[in-house]
Every structure is written in structure tokens, then in C-alpha cells.
Amino acid sequence: xxxxxxxxxxxxxxxxxxxxxxxxxxxxxxxxxxxxxxxSELERYLFHYRMNVQSN
Numbered sequence: 220x221x222x223x224x225x226x227x228x229x230x231x232x233x234x235x236x237x238x239x240x241x242x243x244x245x246x247x248x249x250x251x252x253x254x255x256x257x258x259s260e261l262e263r264y265l266f267h268y269r270m271n272v273q274s275n
Contacts, residue, residue: 235261 236259246254 235265 223256233263238257242254245251245257
């Protein structure tokens, strides 16, 4: 996916926005279940990240 998106691997990116855009693209292509899985993974990752930031 990264190779096909023409993203420069050396630039910074908004991880949350990237996941939301990818899930939206999947949903628009008719893959709603896959989009829901990606959003669930994003929520899990953000929860884990926030818990680690608060504990440090």
C-alpha cells in the first residue's frame, strides 16, 4: 500500500488522518467491514498510546 500511494517514507504524516482516509477509501469501494476493522484498530492504538503518555 505504501509503495502504491506515492508517499515519501522520509516525510512525517498524521497517523490518525492516514488511517481515517484509508478506512474511508475502503468504505467507498464497498468494503465496509474492512473499514470498520481499520477504525477499530485505530481506536485501539490511540487508546494504548494515550494510556502510555499518561503513565509517563
